[in-house]
Amino acid sequence: MTTLAILTAAGSGSRLGRSIPKALVHLGGTPLVVHAARSLDRSGAVDAIVVTAPADYTEQISRLLDGDPQVDVPVTVVAGGSTRQASVAAGLAAAGEASVVLVHDAARPLAPARLVRRVVDAVQAGHGAVVPGMPLVDTVKRVAAPPLQGSGPRAESVQDTVERSGLRAVQTPQGFSHDLLTRAHAHGAARAEDQDMAASDDAGLVESLGEAVVVVRGDERAMKITTARDLEIADLLLAEDE
Template sequence: MTTLAILTAAGSGARLGRDLPKALVDLGGSPLVLHAARRLVGSGVVDALIVTAPDGLRDVVSDLLAADDRITVPVTVVGGGPTRQASVAAGLEAAHARHDVVLVHDAARPLIPADLVQRVVKAVRAGHGAVVPGLPVTDTVKQVTPGGDVEPVVATPDRSVLRAVQTPQGFARELLVRAHEAGRERAVSEDLAATDDAGLVEALGEPVHIVPGDAAAAKITTERDLRLAELELEGRA
């Protein structure tokens, strides 16, 4: 019984405004993808790693990970697809069936704590087929009818029952494979693709469970996010 982590690193990261893919953007002297890989491996509960690389950069990512002495588990690098969903599917296709738990993690969340990874794996092994880390929503949230500069409010959801989800998300392997097979047609387009793997499981009608997330697992999308991650890395945040 082993755990595989699929690390998605194929996105362009256009909103970060750099001339290279987000996963290769520097944070404290190392690219985001290397930070994320180190954290996954360092959790002690990941036995193998599959990384989805940006178009044309498979060898670059492979060499980067191979040269790092903190990456102590087998690593396979595959080319990513046109969407995040397609990239995860490519990672699943490259996976060995012996892995009974699969984590899916985004390189855009480079500073995941070890105990967060452990918490997700523990919950899957306790019998929950799909497990997602999440944080309580602190802002008031409005549901609107989108479109135009002024959007009408439809409802104000009760924020006590809302969670902002993070990665890594954990799954029983057979459930994740089944969810991706059922949602395969959605993977070709950003307009249709699932924004997270738990959404594909939900589409099957299967339950998804939440475990406590961690603020340190914040996603890097903008330059401000990157600056905050630098402070976190330096221990000043």
């Protein structure tokens, strides 16, 4: 089976306090997007990568990946869309034929090769949609909206405590059969350009078709980098790996 990875790298770096796209922020001296592409390549399970990048940075990211000695698989860089869903759709449109499609975020640069292989293996075993997930460790409360009114700190009313044993924090890469992911994006295309309505992950689009999604074991190193603190933690994890 041929496996294609769509690597989403079109997000901003605003919550990191940077004026450049998040994918170009350095971790241990290397841009996040390069780390993520290396992990996909290192898995030995990916045959090609399509990167969705901010339109003004496609050439820069293409040069970075073309010149990296640790990325041997073919890489194509295309302009992403206004939402994550639209960016993945752009990646699908630029992709060639593949049996398995992975969707991965450059904001999860340290997702290990073993996790990539685990997801690909599950799709190849016959599951049309596969997501890695981690059990929740914190107690989860469901609160009412809007917040309570008052002069003190912002407060919300607790409705109940959610049973967490059946909950998972979902990561990437997520894996799909090519046909199922294409059908899911076609079905949800009307939502793609609306930031409030666009799917936050591709498994959600598959769920909206009524198709099954399965969860495989995630990995703590597949953490998402959103804030400056996340970047500091990722630096520590990278130092451990090295």
